[in-house]
Amino acid sequence: MTWKNTNDRWGSVSQLLHWLIVLMILGLGTVGLVMTEMRNSPDKIQIYLLHKSFGLTVLALITLRLLWRLYAGAPRPVPGTPHWQERIATLTHGALYALVFAMPLSGWVLNSAAGFPLRWFELFNLPPIAAKSESLHELAEQVHEWLFWTLIALALVHAAAAIYHHVFQRDATLARMLPRGWLRAPATSPTPPLTEEHRDVA
Template sequence: MELRSTHSRYGLAQIAMHWLVAITVFGLFFLGDYMVDLGYYDPWYRSAPHVHKSIGLLLLLLMVVRLVWRWLNPAPAPLASHRQWEVKLAHIAHAVLYLLIFTGLVSGYLISTADGSSIAVFDWFEVPSVTGQVKQLEELAGKVHRWCAWSLVGLAVLHALAAIKHHVVDRDETLRRMLGLSAR
């Protein structure tokens, strides 16, 4: 399998980034949902937010790389069997997925840095606050972050169901292309 995509197939780089982002988004969602209910004496009370923030910032970096890669290496053409409305809806869904991911990541960053503090990414390096102390930013960013997280997961589930529909009902190569199993 080639690293770069062709007119008919996804390359290894796009496939790997797609699945890494998907797994990370769901992992962050479940970790975030779990950690908001932790008690002060729970062993994960301090480490879960640290892990969540660190992975979130690494995901932001991966998403920037993914956008650049996609700009330099466009996705394969839609399958000939895809209807025009399916192609348009897929483009809209992908754009909204990207928007929700970036909005969720930036709002998460703003939650943690609204008091002017930096974020230590697995104690490897620190990402400083770009806002300094801003009153009520943490609360507003928290609402946006929560809304984006739930919307993103909901849309990602619909995205997965659409891929399954293409595989089971339409019997086309849509899902197989993103798994790197396409015959073409």
């Protein structure tokens, strides 16, 4: 496994960032749905603080992942993939990037409009990005929730497409976003046999 992306598969850095962001978003979403129903208490305040800190961490990670992708490039489409599927995949990836950026940013606006300090894991404060405003707070709260459900819906479509490619298209779309050997492309994959010069990056 190489650190950088190759023409045939995602490298270890991209894989790590991808799955780490996925897990963090799932955790943040679950905690976010639960914490709003909790009674006011020191525990609830602490959970909110952690939720904000991990949200900011996701913002940093998605920025890092985008910069890494610009630097390392992306694998070519799996051979045999129709052009319309390539276009949909490109649009879906772009929308996912935008939503993952927008979620923590909307939370930052929400926190700023409420007039609360924003502290990252009790280490340092971040400046507000909006003035205190009750109307903006209510709007940001609605947008934050709407973005979350939109992100979840699109992520499910993205995951379903990857599974479809593995089970029905029988290609390496899903396998190349996992560490080598975790999931192999089916034997009848349309991907042509690798030449000797590419075997070490497949």
